[in-house]
Amino acid sequence: MVGLFAGIGGLELGLSEHGWRTELLCEIDPGAQAVLRNRFADVPLHSDVTRLRALPADTELVAAGFPCQDLSQAGKTAGITGARSGLVDEVFRLVKRKRGPRWLLIENVPFMLQLGRGAAMRHITDALEDLGYTWAYRVVDARAFGLPQRRQRVLMLASRTEDPREILFAEDAPPEVVIDDGAHPCGFYWTEGIRGLGWAVNAVPTLKGGSTIGIASPPAVRLPSGEIVTPGITDAERLQGFDPDWTAPATDALGVRQGHRWKLVGNAVSVRMASWVGNRLADPTPYVATNESLLLPGQRWPTAAWGRDRVSYRVPMSTWPVQAPYEDLAGFLDETRLLSARATAGFLRRTQQGNLRFPPGFLTDVENHLDRMGGYPEVAA
Known part of the structure; x- marks a missing residue:
């Protein structure tokens, strides 16, 4: 695998728990670079994705937690064409040149689903489909994996040869509801x-x-x-x-x-969230469409969806794929x-x-x- 916009290695660390070996990292932040050099000492590290010419020949998965500054409510909300978040197009450039990775894993903030009335997501899905990918995404909460942090992120998985629905939609669990009764912090x-x-x-x-x-x-x-x-x-x-x-x-x-x-x-990706994806990649489950509905242009992007060839479907999924033992x-x-x-x-x-x-x-x-x-x-x- 290759990690673009690697940050401090959350995606790479979680996926490594299920056999994925990182062959190349790319990250521009000096502090994050220092962390990666220390924690992934044997992995080549590039600083500027715009100057990265190609991916290693044997790359099977590209992971990209691309910058969210222009997408988040706390940021400028400039959109997918903003100076930072627009760098996701560099991922598509590299994947197009490579013409080979089985998987593309993208992570970002849920506000990207709303930004520009869905224009940010449409930009990404159109680009993926133009490259021949079938894509699926799901909003996932870190609490599902037992961590006491309410953190929702969009996990998008795409492939030219595999069915990403068998990974992201294979599990669903009811969210754990905790009553605010004064007994909990x-x-x-x-x-x-x-x-x-x-x-x-x-x-x-x-x-x-x-x-x-x-x-x-x-x-x-x-x-x-x-x-x-x-x-x-x-x-x-x-x-x-x-x-x-x-x-x-x-x-x-x-x-x-x-x-x-x-x-x-x-800014990091939760390691347990990435580990869940790695576990699902190692054990895909045949997908049976149930209660899907056509997602029409202009409609709001839901919690989970998939698509290809300019046709998209909403999928009734919660933000808790599993309900791991919770750490109070x-x-x-x-x-x-x-x-x-x-x-x-x-x-x-x-x-x-x-x-x-x-x-x-x-x-x-x-x-x-x-x-x-x-x-x-x-x-x-």
């Missing part, structure tokens, strides 16, 4: 509070990449005791399925701040620290500026936490 973003919160029961909300200059943006967690804590970077790595300190080599790169590790983790957030975090008085006070001020509704007792817990942390910080005159 709940994750939220203390940097929000006016228009959003990211509230997640017994999970953290989707980990973010943080700022472009390396300022970390970790979530917070309200514990049943009322304390407000934030996870550390090794907790974040584990929430993505990596070993603790997987991104530690990033700080060896010149000019890379410690906080940049949060960006690398926030209360016992998962190992590196927490109390949310500071300054951060807590800033969050409370923002909640007073908007009209958001908050879970019962939540703001009282935040106010009590601020009191325990010494109250509102003094502002210098």
Whole structure:
């Protein structure tokens, strides 16, 4: 396999658990490059996908978690033709030149399904079909694999010779519903509070990449005791399925701040999500179409769909392909620290500026936490 836009190697690491051997990596971020050089020491690493001339001759799978900055709600939403996300066309260029990989695996944020009223997805599916691929995609939640992070991503699999439906649609499980009864820790973003919160029961909300200059943006967690804590970077790595300190080599790169590790983790592909794909590739299941319906041009892209030759079908699938044993957030975090008085006070001020509704007792817990942390910080005159 080949990993394009490899980040810190989440797709490659997960697929390797099922026999896939990485022959080439491509990644432009200096911190991510340092991680890849350390963790995939024997694999050739290229820095610029636009200058990569060809894929290795024996490539069977191309994995590409292409940049999502122009696709995400948190980003510029410039679309598939944006300067960063438009790089997905480089994947098609390389695959066209190679004319051989059995599989193409693409990962990105669910907002790509909505962007431009579906234009981003249509651009990708049209390009795949022009290259002779049958494609399928499914929105998948990391919680399905036991990780206490509410993180949904689009997994798209395409092939010229195989049926991707036998991989992505072979399993389906009912999502686990956890009642917010105060007995579970709940994750939220203390940097929000006016228009959003990211509230997640017994999970953290989707980990973010943080700022472009390396300022970390970790979530917070309200514990049943009322304390407000934030996870550390090794907790974040584990929430993505990596070993603790997987991104530690990033700080060896010149000019890379410690906080940049949060960006690398926030932009990464969950290892367990990739491992599930690897497991399915090793054991495809004959697909029987049930309750499919024609997806007409202009209709919203659903949670799961497949298509070829300009004909697409929606497939009734949940975002939980499996229901792995869940790791409760209360016992998962190992590196927490109390949310500071300054951060807590800033969050409370923002909640007073908007009209958001908050879970019962939540703001009282935040106010009590601020009191325990010494109250509102003094502002210098």
